[in-house]
Amino acid sequence: MNFKHLKKKVAIEAINYLHSGITIGVGTGSTVFYLIKELKKISHLIYGAVSSSKSSTYFLKNNKINIININQINSLQIYIDSADEVDDKKRMIKGGGGALTGEKIISSISDIFICIVDKSKKVSKIGSKFPIPIEVIPMSTSYVCQEIKKLGGIPKVRKNFFTDYGNIIIDVYHLNMSNPLKTELYINSIVGVVTVGIFAKKKADIVLISSENGIKIL
Numbered sequence: 001m002n003f004k005h006l007k008k009k010v011a012i013e014a015i016n017y018l019h020s021g022i023t024i025g026v027g028t029g030s031t032v033f034y035l036i037k038e039l040k041k042i043s044h045l046i047y048g049a050v051s052s053s054k055s056s057t058y059f060l061k062n063n064k065i066n067i068i069n070i071n072q073i074n075s076l077q078i079y080i081d082s083a084d085e086v087d088d089k090k091r092m093i094k095g096g097g098g099a100l101t102g103e104k105i106i107s108s109i110s111d112i113f114i115c116i117v118d119k120s121k122k123v124s125k126i127g128s129k130f131p132i133p134i135e136v137i138p139m140s141t142s143y144v145c146q147e148i149k150k151l152g153g154i155p156k157v158r159k160n161f162f163t164d165y166g167n168i169i170i171d172v173y174h175l176n177m178s179n180p181l182k183t184e185l186y187i188n189s190i191v192g193v194v195t196v197g198i199f200a201k202k203k204a205d206i207v208l209i210s211s212e213n214g215i216k217i218l
């Protein structure tokens, strides 16, 4: 099924959460692409955007949004991004587009994380459909894969892909996700892991879910 229209719909809804003069954190991906298109329409009201990836920076600049360097600010009111999966507790799996590290950094300094998804992303248990992405320093690939196997996960190195920081992504299948926060903290502690795409420590504050029936807010 094609969810383009639902991605656009939820992106339009997110604009209602912005106010004049705001600096906004912007995620990465096809849903965010629609968000950036909407931001262009109100670009005169937005002070600027902190971008989570090179691709979003490119789209933001093309749509006349001023880019703000994250190291020149200490906090951010709102971060808007999508997710690969989100549960009822607003925990997410992110990193399908490989921008998880930038996304985690910006969301960590943001007061409010607004997650915008179409209905296909809502799950009862995160990790049930989508593999868990891990950004890894290339030298540590083999070691991290071994550690993931010890946890019962099946690691697969993403083919022909490097992150904005020159690292690789390991997608992990069949990981036990009964305690997402514990798993997030443990994987982040493995040497060579830059970050894991489990967002349980920093969850979304507001989740907007679009369907044919309208927008549901969690």
Ligand SMILES: O=C(CO)[C@H](O)[C@H](O)COP(=O)(O)O
Residues within 6 Å of the ligand: 027, 028, 029, 030, 031, 032, 081, 082, 083, 084, 093, 094, 095, 096, 097, 098, 099, 100, 103
């Ligand atoms: O985490 C992400 C990128 O790293 C994206 O938010 C996630 O992959 C969803 O993408 P899309 O909006 O294209 O469905």
